[in-house]
Amino acid sequence: xxxxxxxxxxxxxxxxxxxxxxxxxxxxxxxxxxxxxxxxxxxxxxxxxxxxxxxxxxxxxxxxx
Amino acid sequence: xxxxxxxxxxxxxxxxxxxxxxxxxxxxxxxxxxxxxxxxxxxxxxxxxxxxxxxxxxxxxxxxxxxxxxxxxxxxxxxxxxxxxxxxxxxxxxxxxxxxxxxxxxxxxxxxxxxxxxxxxxxxxxxxxxxxxxxxxxxxxxxxxxxxxxxxxxxxxxxxxxxxxxxxxxxxxxxxxxxxxxxxxxxxxxxxxxxxxxxxxxxxxxxxxxxxxxxxxxxxxxxxxxxxxxxxxxxxxxxxxxxxxxxxxxxxxxxxxxxxxxxxxxxxxxxxxxxxxxxxxxxxxxxxxxxxxxxxxxxxxxxxxxxxxxxxxxxxxxxxxxxxxxxxxxxxxxxxxxxxxxxxxxxxxxxxxxxxxxxxxxxxxxxxxxxxxxxxxxxxxxxxxxxxxxxxxxxxxxxxxxxxxxxxxxxxxxxxxxxxxxxxxxxxxxxxxxxxxxxxxxxxxxxxxxxxxxxxxxxxxxxxxxxxxxxxxxxxxxxxxxxxxxxxxxxxxxxxxxxxxxxxxxxxxxxxxxxxxxxxxxxxxxxxxxxxxxxxxxxxxxxxxxxxxxxxxxxxxxxxxxxxxxxxxxxxxxxxxxxxxxxxxxxxxxxxxxxxxxxxxxxxxxxxxxxxxxxxxxxxxxxxxxxxxxxxxxxxxxxxxxxxxxxxxxxxxxxxxxxxxxxxxxxxxxxxxxxxxxxxxxxxxxxxxxxxxxxxxxxxxxxxxxxxxxxxxxxxxxx
Numbered sequence: 204x205x206x207x208x209x210x211x212x213x214x215x216x217x218x219x220x221x222x223x224x225x226x227x228x229x230x231x232x233x234x235x236x237x238x239x240x241x242x243x244x245x246x247x248x249x250x251x252x253x254x255x256x257x258x259x260x261x262x263x264x265x266x267x268x
Numbered sequence: 269x270x271x272x273x274x275x276x277x278x279x280x281x282x283x284x285x286x287x288x289x290x291x292x293x294x295x296x297x298x299x300x301x302x303x304x305x306x307x308x309x310x311x312x313x314x315x316x317x318x319x320x321x322x323x324x325x326x327x328x329x330x331x332x333x334x335x336x337x338x339x340x341x342x343x344x345x346x347x348x349x350x351x352x353x354x355x356x357x358x359x360x361x362x363x364x365x366x367x368x369x370x371x372x373x374x375x376x377x378x379x380x381x382x383x384x385x386x387x388x389x390x391x392x393x394x395x396x397x398x399x400x401x402x403x404x405x406x407x408x409x410x411x412x413x414x415x416x417x418x419x420x421x422x423x424x425x426x427x428x429x430x431x432x433x434x435x436x437x438x439x440x441x442x443x444x445x446x447x448x449x450x451x452x453x454x455x456x457x458x459x460x461x462x463x464x465x466x467x468x469x470x471x472x473x474x475x476x477x478x479x480x481x482x483x484x485x486x487x488x489x490x491x492x493x494x495x496x497x498x499x500x501x502x503x504x505x506x507x508x509x510x511x512x513x514x515x516x517x518x519x520x521x522x523x524x525x526x527x528x529x530x531x532x533x534x535x536x537x538x539x540x541x542x543x544x545x546x547x548x549x550x551x552x553x554x555x556x557x558x559x560x561x562x563x564x565x566x567x568x569x570x571x572x573x574x575x576x577x578x579x580x581x582x583x584x585x586x587x588x589x590x591x592x593x594x595x596x597x598x599x600x601x602x603x604x605x606x607x608x609x610x611x612x613x614x615x616x617x618x619x620x621x622x623x624x625x626x627x628x629x630x631x632x633x634x635x636x637x638x639x640x641x642x643x644x645x646x647x648x649x650x651x652x653x654x655x656x657x658x659x660x661x662x663x664x665x666x667x668x669x670x671x672x673x674x675x676x677x678x679x680x681x682x683x684x685x686x687x688x689x690x691x692x693x694x695x696x697x698x699x700x701x702x703x704x705x706x707x708x709x710x711x712x713x714x715x716x717x718x719x720x721x722x723x724x725x726x727x728x729x730x731x732x733x734x735x736x737x738x739x740x741x742x743x744x745x746x747x748x749x750x751x752x753x754x755x756x757x758x759x760x761x762x763x764x765x766x767x768x769x770x771x772x773x774x775x776x777x778x779x780x781x782x783x784x785x786x787x788x789x790x791x792x793x794x795x796x797x798x799x800x801x802x803x804x805x806x807x808x809x810x811x812x813x814x815x816x817x818x819x820x821x822x823x824x825x826x827x828x829x830x831x832x833x834x835x836x837x838x839x840x841x842x843x844x845x846x847x848x849x850x851x852x853x854x855x856x857x858x859x860x861x862x863x864x865x866x867x868x869x870x871x872x873x874x875x876x877x878x879x880x881x882x883x884x885x886x887x888x889x890x891x892x893x894x895x896x897x898x899x900x901x902x903x904x905x906x907x908x909x910x911x912x913x914x915x916x917x918x919x920x921x922x923x924x925x926x927x928x929x930x931x932x933x934x935x936x937x938x939x940x941x942x943x944x945x946x947x948x949x950x951x952x953x954x955x956x957x958x959x960x961x962x963x964x965x966x967x968x969x970x971x972x973x974x975x976x977x978x979x980x981x982x983x984x985x986x987x
Binding site: 242 | 546547548549560561564565783786790791792793795825828832833834838839841
């Protein structure tokens with residue numbers, strides 16, 4: 204399992220940041236992703252593998268119209 | 269309507285005039301307010317005191333202060349002593365930083381019977397200031413329709429009768445601009461404020477503030493939309509306000525440190541140019557960029573806020589609307605705004621109403637219009653939304669309230685509370701665009717069922733209960749208003765913090781105080797009541813600040829700077845917060861920091877709360893929320909997201925839902941959610957320095973320095 208924004212989510216072999224965001228249906232264009240406290244730049248999302256037991260924060264930067 | 273501009277020119281008859289020496293702008297202020305009483309045609313100059321600048325700053329702060337002094341506790345919105353105050357703010361009018369041309373309008377509202385404020389673009393506020401006036405304070409009521417002209421070039425004010433038809437706002441803007449301009453280029457020096465027939469026929473009248481688009485050669489309009497300010501305007505028999513100022517320059521605001529402003533402006537303009545296309549695409553779609561993500565995250569209001577998404581939402585997706593907007597145009601509503609989000613549909617051929625067959629420019633649709641007029645009414649047709657947007661603007665009615673009102677009427681219709689006999693034949697089912705359009709025309713023109721709908725959701729509930737035997741409790745649950753103001757267009761059921769962000773507000777459920785849905789519901793950054801309360805303190809205070817300065821909120825967080833992710837609080841966009849502190853200091857020569865910035869807002873925010881109290885509101889009972897905003901009211905709502913709700917019953921309440929009836933599930937869920945909302949109120953009030961009844965404590969107002977005797981007196985009477 205991994206923790207995503209405080210909620211338990213099933214870990215999958217080979218899951219990357221990009222795949223996780225897709226799985227969560229996080230389509231918003233401005234998301235700050237931290238894996239175990241470290242910011243993962245958007246350019247690295249496709250390649251960055253998330254280890255099991257990780258704590259992921261995917262913070263959407265939006266404060267409405 | 270005048271037959272020609274020449275006829276209009278000949279018809280002008282001055283009722284009063286006033287010559288003045290234009291005060292120089294000094295560090296963002298002229299130090300003068302223009303007071304006009306249209307009952308007796310008094311026109312005079314009032315001094316802006318240092319105390320006003322220190323405590324109320326400008327914009328909404330000035331509006332509240334003048335209104336406080338102009339009205340009595342028993343004053344109602346349509347009494348002559350009610351005022352309309354328009355003020356930009358010390359930063360308002362700079363051209364180097366995006367979003368710096370806003371005006372704030374303050375009055376007593378026909379919807380809430382309390383204080384209303386609304387923030388609007390267009391050129392009026394900056395031109396008013398550069399014509400010599402930090403604020404315009406209008407009191408009284410005219411006998412016949414009048415136009416107030418402010419000639420900032422010549423230093424002359426006139427109150428005039430003019431042969432102009434005030435019923436269609438886009439024509440009023442066009443015609444008065446034509447009347448005052450010496451040539452085509454001169455039109456950019458003019459701004460008109462008008463309402464429309466909706467201001468006469470509804471409680472949701474708006475003010476349109478014009479700005480001339482030199483490339484399109486048309487007077488475009490931005491709206492002070494919330495709370496029926498246009499209704500007050502037309503009740504006073506004001507057909508229009510007009511200002512002319514021809515000498516705008518980058519130095520018109522005469523700041524203390526122009527180079528600091530220029531540097532800060534260059535920095536953010538570079539960010540916009542570099543990142544906007546990959547971030548929010550404000551320059552392509554404006555705020556309508558939110559349509560797709562809101563649907564994706566189950567936050568788009570659908571069918572009177574029952575649901576948060578819809579299978580047909582693609583009909584109003586961000587990209588669908590982008591394709592309707594003319595691209596690569598300088599769409600800023602004030603000079604120098606690189607964010608340029610004020611999108612428009614050009615050459616739109618109207619299919620209905622008094623302008624049927626004409627090709628017009630439509631300002632918008634913005635997110636709220638598409639979400640409210642479209643999705644919330646179950647209509648996912650861009651042509652409908654564009655046409656509805658046009659007519660709401662030119663009739664002068666609030667698109668947000670209109671959307672919520674029609675959605676409410678549709679739910680009542682589908683529940684048999686109202687029927688064709690009552691609606692005059694309108695089949696108000698969700699998704700019926702023809703019926704919705706007809707209702708908009710009826711509201712704007714004061715006809716048929718439109719006369720009921722145009723009174724707003726709060727009065728509709730009363731009428732439906734008293735005259736059509738509807739269940740008042742059900743109407744209370746589904747009628748999306750708080751304090752008498754209709755909700756703006758976000759689904760807040762799964763965000764407790766946003767439920768407070770809507771209902772624990774000064775003017776009612778408009779999202780300009782706090783928008784915390786993602787922080788709370790998706791990011792889970794506010795897991796405790798204390799964290800939610802902290803956000804419901806910080807963000808309303810921070811966002812109030814824009815309205816004191818003449819600023820737009822959008823360039824704060826609709827563009828995100830490089831390196832923001834590495835900061836301690838990315839959601840606050842710390843670099844941009846510091847930009848604002850720097851600009852304020854560079855304009856005024858003062859030396860505030862980020863803490864003092866929040867204190868500036870706190871003074872005004874608490875003053876507004878006490879103003880509500882003085883008028884008989886401003887206590888806990890007025891912060892109550894309709895249950896539709898907190899949770900599922902009906903079985904179909906519960907069933908539509910039963911997996912989510914059953915899980916919550918199990919995990920959050922410790923109840924096994926397996927054998928429960930749906931009625932019992934709804935009942936348990938409601939008890940839980942309403943209990944949490946009550947707890948949130950306790951914690952938020954504590955954080956804001958208020959009593960359990962939501963009244964600012966005496967020590968709080970003393971600490972803030974707003975302990976004027978009359979303010980203390982109001983608080984003491986209510987403790």
